[in-house]
Amino acid sequence: MLPLETNGSEDLMTDLFTYIDGHQDEFVQSLKEWIAIPSDSSDPLLRKELIKMVEITAERIQALGATVELIDMGQEQLNDGQSVPFPKAILAQLGNDPSKATICFYGHVDVQPAKMEDGWITDPYNMTERNENLYGRGATDNKGPVLAWINAVDTYKALNQEIPVNIKFIIEGVEETGSQGLEDLIKGNSSFFSDVDYIVISDNVRLSRKPALTYGTRGDAYFFVEVQSGTKDLHSGTFGGIIHESMRDLVYLLANLVDSSGHILIPGIYDDVSPLTEEERKLYDDIDFDLEEHQNNSGVNTFLYSTKEEILQHLWRYPCLSIHGIEGAFSGYGSKTVIPGKVIGKFSIRLVPDMKIPVVNKQVINHLKSVFAKLKSPNKLVVTLQIGALPWIANVNDLQYEAARNAIRKVTPEMIRDGSTIPLARIFQDLTKKSIMMLPIGGADDGEHSQNEKISRSNYIQGTKIFASFFLELAKLHKDLQMNNDPLTIKTSQQNGS
Ligand SMILES: C[C@H](N)C(=O)N[C@@H](Cc1c[nH]cn1)C(=O)O
Ligand SMILES: [Zn+2]
Numbered sequence: 029m030l031p032l033e034t035n036g037s038e039d040l041m042t043d044l045f046t047y048i049d050g051h052q053d054e055f056v057q058s059l060k061e062w063i064a065i066p067s068d069s070s071d072p073l074l075r076k077e078l079i080k081m082v083e084i085t086a087e088r089i090q091a092l093g094a095t096v097e098l099i100d101m102g103q104e105q106l107n108d109g110q111s112v113p114f115p116k117a118i119l120a121q122l123g124n125d126p127s128k129a130t131i132c133f134y135g136h137v138d139v140q141p142a143k144m145e146d147g148w149i150t151d152p153y154n155m156t157e158r159n160e161n162l163y164g165r166g167a168t169d170n171k172g173p174v175l176a177w178i179n180a181v182d183t184y185k186a187l188n189q190e191i192p193v194n195i196k197f198i199i200e201g202v203e204e205t206g207s208q209g210l211e212d213l214i215k216g217n218s219s220f221f222s223d224v225d226y227i228v229i230s231d232n233v234r235l236s237r238k239p240a241l242t243y244g245t246r247g248d249a250y251f252f253v254e255v256q257s258g259t260k261d262l263h264s265g266t267f268g269g270i271i272h273e274s275m276r277d278l279v280y281l282l283a284n285l286v287d288s289s290g291h292i293l294i295p296g297i298y299d300d301v302s303p304l305t306e307e308e309r310k311l312y313d314d315i316d317f318d319l320e321e322h323q324n325n326s327g328v329n330t331f332l333y334s335t336k337e338e339i340l341q342h343l344w345r346y347p348c349l350s351i352h353g354i355e356g357a358f359s360g361y362g363s364k365t366v367i368p369g370k371v372i373g374k375f376s377i378r379l380v381p382d383m384k385i386p387v388v389n390k391q392v393i394n395h396l397k398s399v400f401a402k403l404k405s406p407n408k409l410v411v412t413l414q415i416g417a418l419p420w421i422a423n424v425n426d427l428q429y430e431a432a433r434n435a436i437r438k439v440t441p442e443m444i445r446d447g448s449t450i451p452l453a454r455i456f457q458d459l460t461k462k463s464i465m466m467l468p469i470g471g472a473d474d475g476e477h478s479q480n481e482k483i484s485r486s487n488y489i490q491g492t493k494i495f496a497s498f499f500l501e502l503a504k505l506h507k508d509l510q511m512n513n514d515p516l517t518i519k520t521s522q523q524n525g526s
């Protein structure tokens with residue numbers, strides 16, 4: 029293997045980029061193979077596929093030469109009393125040279141549900157290339173970015189070049205359902221993180237066409253609100269008009285969560301939201317954000333707000349409440365005349381600094397109970413918090429942000445926050461105290477969680493290049509930092525009179 033010194037870093041970068049360009053079809057083929065596995069973590073019937081997905085990821089990382097550990101995550105208890113095994117989590121390590129920086133890359137290989145009948149143009153699990161875009165579930169969230177990182181490492185290996193940093197991986201299979209069990213995994217493996225200097229996540233998208241670095245995400249408090257009127261579904265002709273319908277109660281409860289201007293109706297919910305300072309307000313002015321383009325990406329014709337500043341603030345620094353669905357309600361084609369016996373409404377509140385999960389939980393329960401009381405319904409109401417993930421904000425002066433800016437090279441990346449949630453971001457920050465950075469490679473129009481999710485071929489391949497060059501840039505800055513902090517170096521240079 030060639031040590032770094034044998035090749036100037038610019039020459040090396042050129043070699044790396046040439047290799048990546050030349051092998052892009054292989055990288056695209058790997059993504060196609062990953063997308064073919066329906067690793068939907070929310071569907072227990074697909075659990076075998078999810079477990080297979082984690083296994084092939086582990087094999088792929090092992091093939092890089094890494095030592096891989098698969099950690100058992102126990103059993104997932106389902107609502108119907110049954111249980112299924114959680115997919116294992118991957119902890120892997122490639123290189124342990126104490127003179128090098130150690131980066132831990134976190135990602136997930138589970139996906140959101142996807143069905144043709146949701147409105148996909150092509151099979152979500154048969155990746156299809158159209159207009160240089162790679163369509164398929166998980167293309168951008170998060171299989172493409174995880175593979176791009178692996179491709180970057182692979183490129184060094186293929187060129188027989190020394191990787192300038194030590195790399196660790198933590199890859200999981202339940203991010204889309206809230207990363208259950210991952211907090212305990214991190215607590216139980218503190219030695220894995222003890223020599224990690226930097227944690228990198230690439231699991232969100234850019235704000236515009238411009239590359240970006242993300243330094244904050246919202247959290248999420250996800251609730252189930254269950255209303256039960258009886259033990260079974262009923263004929264609406266035979267029983268309609270004489271019973272208290274669970275659906276009527278639930279619809280009333282859901283309608284009392286948020287008003288038409290987006291204001292959350294739960295008393296006290298805004299109390300802990302950190303106030304907007306003048307300094308923060310100014311940050312929004314400089315952000316390059318095309319409102320019209322964003323609106324086109326969304327497929328809706330009117331947003332709740334009309335200025336760039338309001339839109340960004342309501343995505344990044346204010347909470348929002350979304351109603352996601354109703355389990356148990358009739359939702360198929362046709363006109364079934366049924367009264368459901370039990371329905372479960374699902375909604376979530378994106379959390380921002382300094383909201384607290386137990387406080388939000390109490391406010392939601394109290395509010396729903398008081399709205400329900402007005403109905404004087406004999407039905408049974410149960411409210412449960414399913415996912416509680418805190419928001420995350422990083423220090424953008426950390427060294428790895430500078431390295432990423434250097435790696436992106438041609439343009440200065442936009443410094444952004446993100447309205448979505450990566451539950452582990454805040455958990456990593458609180459438990460490991462390490463520097464965390466999000467380096468998105470997906471585009472603003474990728475359609476995460478939506479029909480026809482994609483990543484552009486260009487973002488996938490350019491992203492692979494950014495990661496490969498990030499290893500070099502970080503290695504350089506880390507070495508400089510070590511030299512400056514190393515008492516021996518300081519002493520030697522003082523002795524030399526410099
Ligand atoms: C940003 C990331 N790719 C993602 O999609 N995260 C999910 C995590 C989550 C939150 N509640 C449930 N899952 C998201 O933000 O929806
Ligand atoms: Zn994701």
Ligand SMILES: [Zn+2]
Pocket residue numbers: 140169204476477
């Ligand atoms: Zn997602």
